Amino acid sequence: EDQVTQSPEALRLQEGESSSLNCSYTVSGLRGLFWYRQDPGKGPEFLFTLYSAGEEKEKERLKATLTKKESFLHITAPKPEDSATYLCAECSGNTPLVFGKGTRLSVIA
């Protein structure tokens, strides 16, 4: 069964304290690895899509990278407005997206 595991479950950072979130996927034949941001009670907001190992994408303070087994979301000098749940999802086989349970990020001023 396809499985996406995210770690840590929760992360508390001081403003400006850089860190990384991890997403491990177990399926072969990956057709895409996706990162979303979700605020409480809102729909997931698309951040990045990665398709092949070695690929990197950046947006403001966020940078996503992909290896053959995992993906990282690096957050550089985070601000309180970066506080949210970050979701990772993989696409392969016959299922459009399989989501991990997310990392709850809190950035304290």
Place this chain on the structure above:
Amino acid sequence: DSGVTQTPKHLITATGQRVTLRCSPRSGDLSVYWYQQSLDQGLQFLIQYYNGEERAKGNILERFSAQQFPDLHSELNLSSLELGDSALYFCASSVARGRLGETQYFGPGTRLLVL
């Protein structure tokens, strides 16, 4: 704003009842996906439609059904509701080709509470 709209935003109903959730995809998108998000299960894929036809099925209960209409909007029908069906229901859409690996854009969701 993703361009995907969902109605209603909130729905409160009783066990045993039936409800219909509605979704309009982004302009030009032919694929619509439905997801359920509960506290313990996370985001779970339910079903996908592409240009009116069912394309993929996930963990959708037999009490649940969906369809996509010629104008591409979609409806998710939930019947014989149980307390455990209380959750956020999201619709997403993707660009016109409907192939796997496409980025999906999510709507704001419908919060369903079954009492």
